[in-house]
Amino acid sequence: MRVDRYDYAAQFGGDIDDLVADIKSMLLRGDYILGDEVARFESEFATSLGVRFAIGLNSGTDALVLALRTLGVGPGDEVITHANTFHATVAAIVHAGASPVLVDADEASYLIDVDQVAAAITARTRVVIPVHLFGKPTRMGPLLDVARDRAIHVIEDAAQAHGASLGGNAVGSIGELGCFSFHPSKNLAAAGDGGAVVTDDERFDRTLRIQRNLGQARQNEHVLLGMNSKLDAIQARILRHKLSRLNDWVAARNDVAARYRNLLAGLPISWQRVDAGEVHAYHLFQIRSAHRDELLAHLTALGVDAVTRYPTPIHLQAPFERFGWRRGQFPVAERLTSQLLCLPIRPGMTDAETEYVADGVRSFFAGRPQHEHGRPGIAT
Numbered sequence: 001m002r003v004d005r006y007d008y009a010a011q012f013g014g015d016i017d018d019l020v021a022d023i024k025s026m027l028l029r030g031d032y033i034l035g036d037e038v039a040r041f042e043s044e045f046a047t048s049l050g051v052r053f054a055i056g057l058n059s060g061t062d063a064l065v066l067a068l069r070t071l072g073v074g075p076g077d078e079v080i081t082h083a084n085t086f087h088a089t090v091a092a093i094v095h096a097g098a099s100p101v102l103v104d105a106d107e108a109s110y111l112i113d114v115d116q117v118a119a120a121i122t123a124r125t126r127v128v129i130p131v132h133l134f135g136k137p138t139r140m141g142p143l144l145d146v147a148r149d150r151a152i153h154v155i156e157d158a159a160q161a162h163g164a165s166l167g168g169n170a171v172g173s174i175g176e177l178g179c180f181s182f183h184p185s186k187n188l189a190a191a192g193d194g195g196a197v198v199t200d201d202e203r204f205d206r207t208l209r210i211q212r213n214l215g216q217a218r219q220n221e222h223v224l225l226g227m228n229s230k231l232d233a234i235q236a237r238i239l240r241h242k243l244s245r246l247n248d249w250v251a252a253r254n255d256v257a258a259r260y261r262n263l264l265a266g267l268p269i270s271w272q273r274v275d276a277g278e279v280h281a282y283h284l285f286q287i288r289s290a291h292r293d294e295l296l297a298h299l300t301a302l303g304v305d306a307v308t309r310y311p312t313p314i315h316l317q318a319p320f321e322r323f324g325w326r327r328g329q330f331p332v333a334e335r336l337t338s339q340l341l342c343l344p345i346r347p348g349m350t351d352a353e354t355e356y357v358a359d360g361v362r363s364f365f366a367g368r369p370q371h372e373h374g375r376p377g378i379a380t
């Protein structure tokens with residue numbers, strides 16, 4: 001048996017004909033840049049999140065860069081995020097010209113340790129970027145309190161968290177600006193790159209529309225130094241086709257996660273804690289094991305498409321060497337990056353598939369003496 005992480009065909013459902021016909025007529029009409037499809041997607045995406053504005057961009061990385069620029073962040077400013085995020089969060093801070101400041105992760109949530117954020121704030125801190133990593137919402141309440149007290153902006157990196165919510169509020173809509181990616185791997189996926197920033201603030205909306213269009217307020221009227229970063233019209237049409245299914249997909253991902261938790265209970269592994277009042281979007285289902293690499297090899301040999309996300313914490317990545325971070329400086333991030341393993345999770349995964357994966361994990365531990373199982377942090 002093979003258990004894959006993606007089923008691209010299933011994301012289109014059975015009714016792909018209207019979509020293909022629309023794309024064909026867009027191709028023939030030359031409907032490529034912005035226009036009705038992008039505007040419609042922006043409006044539908046904003047409505048789905050309960051925000052006033054969504055601005056479609058070229059990628060989630062650009063969303064972060066342009067959100068930072070919209071807040072006027074640049075050289076001399078510091079931006080706080082966490083040491084175990086995906087590379088793009090920190091690359092975006094550097095591309096905006098600011099200095100990244102890292103906070104360690106929390107053992108149970110695998111997200112930024114909110115209680116350590118206040119200590120990382122200096123007179124130069126302008127923004128904190130919580131990352132709803134793997135689809136789990138960050139504890140936004142205490143983070144917003146700290147930010148409000150110190151007049152710091154909050155940008156949510158929700159690139160992995162379409163469909164996640166906290167107390168009924170969609171992630172991405174809680175901070176001042178929320179950034180999304182529509183990379184093909186994401187819960188809401190384009191057939192190529194794409195991204196968006198969402199906000200309730202009319203001034204940010206206007207600036208972002210200018211930012212994404214080479215600084216043009218009107219044609220040939222360049223009022224600021226912008227980027228060329230627009231969501232493609234054809235991608236917008238594809239995203240509209242999928243958006244209405246997102247909630248069902250997140251529910252299906254939650255069902256798979258619940259099955260995994262049941263089937264894997266009692267093994268010497270742990271997973272992200274799920275807190276009251278939150279909807280985890282389960283972009284990834286991460287298990288934590290002291291024997292990650294051997295377990296990964298075991299599952300791969302069984303035909304399970306398990307992967308590591310992400311094996312190297314930010315502070316040990318070569319492009320960030322100039323920031324002078326040291327091994328040992330963010331110990332929880334280092335442990336997580338050496339112990340986390342993603343099991344396949346996608347809507348439409350059958351019980352037989354989840355059972356096969358779980359049996360694979362069980363068989364790995366059954367073959368090892370108890371005393372070698374290791375203690376993979378906090379179990380749930």
Ligand SMILES: Cc1ncc(COP(=O)(O)O)c(C=O)c1O
Nearest residue numbers: 059060061086088089159181183
């Ligand atoms: C946490 C996080 N931030 C930012 C990004 C950047 O998104 P993109 O690949 O669309 O540039 C991604 C995804 O790739 C991500 O996972």
